Amino acid sequence: MTANPSTAIIGAGPGGLTLARILHMRGLDATVFDRDSHALCRPQGGSLDMHEQTGRRALRLAGLDSAFNELARYGDQGSKAYAPDGTLLYAEANLDGDRPEIDRTQLRQLLLHSLPDSALRWGERVERVEPQTDDRHAVISNGKLAGTFDLVVGADGAWSNVRPTLSDAVPVYENVTVVELGIDRIDERFPELASIVGNGKFFAKGSGRAMGAQRSSNSHIRVYAFLRAEQPLSVDTADSRPFIERLLKEFSDFSPELLRFFEVANLLAARPLHALPVGHRWANHPGLTLIGDAAHLMSPFGGEGANGAMADAADLGVAITSGRDWRQAIEAFETIMFDRAEKAARIAAQGLQGIVAEKQNGRSESYQSLRKKAMNGSLIGTQRITLPDFFARRVAECTRDTALQQQLAAVVRFDISGEAGGSWIVDFRKGSAGVRRGDDVVDHVVSMGDEDFLALIDGRFSPQSAFLSGKLKFQGPLSFATKLSGFLERLKV
Numbered sequence: 001m002t003a004n005p006s007t008a009i010i011g012a013g014p015g016g017l018t019l020a021r022i023l024h025m026r027g028l029d030a031t032v033f034d035r036d037s038h039a040l041c042r043p044q045g046g047s048l049d050m051h052e053q054t055g056r057r058a059l060r061l062a063g064l065d066s067a068f069n070e071l072a073r074y075g076d077q078g079s080k081a082y083a084p085d086g087t088l089l090y091a092e093a094n095l096d097g098d099r100p101e102i103d104r105t106q107l108r109q110l111l112l113h114s115l116p117d118s119a120l121r122w123g124e125r126v127e128r129v130e131p132q133t134d135d136r137h138a139v140i141s142n143g144k145l146a147g148t149f150d151l152v153v154g155a156d157g158a159w160s161n162v163r164p165t166l167s168d169a170v171p172v173y174e175n176v177t178v179v180e181l182g183i184d185r186i187d188e189r190f191p192e193l194a195s196i197v198g199n200g201k202f203f204a205k206g207s208g209r210a211m212g213a214q215r216s217s218n219s220h221i222r223v224y225a226f227l228r229a230e231q232p233l234s235v236d237t238a239d240s241r242p243f244i245e246r247l248l249k250e251f252s253d254f255s256p257e258l259l260r261f262f263e264v265a266n267l268l269a270a271r272p273l274h275a276l277p278v279g280h281r282w283a284n285h286p287g288l289t290l291i292g293d294a295a296h297l298m299s300p301f302g303g304e305g306a307n308g309a310m311a312d313a314a315d316l317g318v319a320i321t322s323g324r325d326w327r328q329a330i331e332a333f334e335t336i337m338f339d340r341a342e343k344a345a346r347i348a349a350q351g352l353q354g355i356v357a358e359k360q361n362g363r364s365e366s367y368q369s370l371r372k373k374a375m376n377g378s379l380i381g382t383q384r385i386t387l388p389d390f391f392a393r394r395v396a397e398c399t400r401d402t403a404l405q406q407q408l409a410a411v412v413r414f415d416i417s418g419e420a421g422g423s424w425i426v427d428f429r430k431g432s433a434g435v436r437r438g439d440d441v442v443d444h445v446v447s448m449g450d451e452d453f454l455a456l457i458d459g460r461f462s463p464q465s466a467f468l469s470g471k472l473k474f475q476g477p478l479s480f481a482t483k484l485s486g487f488l489e490r491l492k493v
Contacts, residue, residue, distance in 0.1 A: 004028050005150035005287075005326055008139050010126045010162050012036070014055075014104075015292035015309030016155030017111035020119055021062040022317030031149075032115075033124040033141060039112055044104035046180075046222035047214055049077065051307045052098050053478040058310035061318065067110055072100035076215050078200030079469045086255030090451070093199065094470045101200075103216050107306070121146070126156065129165050129288065137287055151326070152288050153316070155309070158274055160294035166282040171274035171297050176356050177233040178273060178300075179247065181223040181265035188219065190264060196257060197221060204258055209250060210355050213261055223261045225251070228356050232272030240267035273299050273352065278345040281338045284331045291316060296341035301351030301465070304344040312337050343482050347464040354462065387416065387450065390457070391424045391435050398490055399426060399433040406430075407483055411442045418450030444476035446484070456488065463488040 007023065009016045012034035020030045036042060050056050050072070059068050077097035081090040112120070124141040129152050132138055139146045154162025158171050187194045196202060201214035210226040225247055227233065235243045247262045276297045282290075289295075292309030304311075315336060319329035391414070398404060408428040415423050425438045448456070452471040455461060463485040466472035474481045 003326075005320070007031070007151045007153065007320075008033060008137075008147060008149040009153045009155055010129075010139070010160075011154070011156035011292075011294070012039075012108075012112070012120065013155060013157060013292065013309065014107060014111065014306040015313045016153070017108065017115070018058050018062055018310045019153060019155065019291065019313035019317050021064070021111055021114045022058075022314060023320065024115060024119065025063055026317070026321040028321055030119065031121060031147065032119055033121050033126050033139065033146065035123070035125045037123045039108065039122075040105075044108055046182075047073075047076070047101045047103055047216045048107070048306050049099040049101050051304075054304070054311035054314075055307040058314035061314050062111075062114065064110060064114060067114075068102065068107075069100075071106050071110065072102050073215075073217065074100045076101045076200050077470060078198050079471075080196075080198055080200070080202035082196075082202060082204040082255075082258065084204055084206045084251075084254045084258070086257050090455070091198065092449075092470065097470045099470060101215070104306070106217070126161055129154075129162050131165070131288075135287055150287055151320070151330075154288075154290040154294040155292050155313075157293045158297045160290065162288070163290060163294055165288060166285055166290065167280065169276050169280050171276055173232055174273045174275055174299060174352060175228055175230060176273045176299075176352060177227050177229050178271045179225040179227065179233070179235065179243075180268045180271060181225075181262065182268050183221040183223065183261070183265045185219050186221045190260075192257070193221075193261060193264070194219075196261075204254065205355060206251065206254065208356055211251060211254070211258065211261070221265075223265045225262070226356055229272075233270045235267055235270040237267050237269070243267060243270075275299055275345070275349065278349060279338075279342045280345075281334070284334060286327045286330075289316070289330055289334060291337070295337065296345055298341075298345040298348040299352040301348050301355060304341075304348070308341065308344060311340070347462065347485070351462055351465055387420050387453070388422065388437075391426075394491060395424070395426055396435040398487060399428055399435060402430070404428055404487060405433060408480075408487065410444055410480065411440075412444040412446060412484065413438075413440065413442045415439075415445060415447045416450050416453050417447070420450040420454075444480055444484070445474070447473040447475075457491045459492045 007030040009020050009030050009032045012032050016032055020032050023030045059065050077094040077099055079092055083089055124146060126139055126141045128140050130138040130140060132148060136148050136150055137152045138148045154160050156162055197213050197215060201212060203212040208228045213221050213223045215221060227250060244262055248259055251259060274297060280296055291312035316333050319333040320326050322329055405428050410428055412426045413423060414426060423439045425436050425440055427433050456466055
């Protein structure tokens with residue numbers, strides 16, 4: 001067994017390139033195969049936010065954090081929510097957020113420029129991987145042998161051609177198609193629409209459909225329409241008007257200001273959403289593994305697409321170069337990845353169903369009105385209760401649940417800002433479980449505005465979406481935050 005395995009990485013997306021960079025930095029050369037004829041032959045999509053403990057950590061391990069910061073847009077972390085009639089429900093500038101944005105094309109170029117040209121093999125349509133008698137694997141590309149390697153990593157996305165060697169699982173259509181559109185120079189051409197988006201993104205949710213828009217660099221906006229459809233939708237970008245008319249009809253009950261985004265945008269693509277089964281995993285196969293969408297494809301509402309792939313790459317790169325038996329290290333890595341991906345996939349599945357729910361909850365109150373109700377001891381859900389009472393009753397009741405005590409076994413401080421807020425110490429430890437007011441120094445801290453906390457427990461968004469949008473901030477190990485999300489779901493009334 002070689003100490004430094006010859007390595008093929010199939011796919012030059014964020015995960016594959018991050019893995020190649022980390023291995024290169026640690027003295028292990030890898031060859032990246034990609035079907036594209038060159039790096040810029042097709043659009044890479046809009047903007048994405050880099051999460052501190054996944055994408056950002058991977059970039060630090062890759063030695064690219066400083067280069068990333070030169071491109072990152074820290075000022076585009078804002079978020080807004082609108083009702084279909086155009087009423088602003090929520091707005092946050094989030095100028096001090098820790099999830100800066102970067103264009104997908106910029107991220108890919110950043111990673112590509114960190115690798116020697118010899119590491120990339122463009123125009124390689126990898127068709128399959130064939131196990132060899134010496135435990136190595138042959139990569140078959142463009143109908144012929146492209147090379148034989150000790151280790152092959154499938155980072156080739158949703159329709160991976162590496163996956164069938166490990167698993168019979170195939171992605172399933174989730175009855176939702178995302179239509180993607182673009183608007184160039186929005187600040188100059190359509191300042192009224194630019195103000196609706198603000199510095200970041202907005203979202204508007206109707207019955208069975210939703211729309212949103214997000215800033216990219218250079219005053220470009222990506223517009224998204226989420227539609228329920230029993231069969232995947234397709235579009236003809238050369239003759240886009242018929243499909244634009246369909247969008248205007250589908251969203252006819254949305255305000256004219258929101259519909260204007262569809263009227264002026266260029267139709268780019270329709271992307272049917274597919275997912276692998278939640279909890280997808282395979283028996284360890286020495287010399288072969290998967291990362292990113294090839295391993296755990298899920299809807300974008302988990303917020304872990306590129307970030308999850310880069311987290312996989314970081315963990316796998318560190319494992320391979322740890323100095324231990326690299327085959328055993330990969331098996332240990334897969335166990336970690338499986339658990340992380342399963343949790344994210346469950347959240348993504350729930351988020352998707354919520355975003356295109358056929359029926360709304362019928363509550364059209366603004367977050368401002370929710371705040372006033374909390375201050376006045378009015379309704380939270382269907383209960384007349386203040387936030388102090390909510391912590392003293394509902395939260396305290398949850399801390400006495402023995403299953404939660406075993407799962408969490410920690411002390412968490414909830415810092416709820418705003419006129420209706422305060423600080424509460426929530427103790428999940430057996431023997432001392434309970435809730436009290438206080439600002440003790442603890443290992444785990446949840447911070448939210450009072451309007452956001454009320455919206456969370458009122459069922460207007462999930463803990464995961466609150467975390468991903470910056471409405472919920474958490475201090476402490478990310479693994480504990482994942483456990484805590486289940487508790488927050490139980491608080492909904």
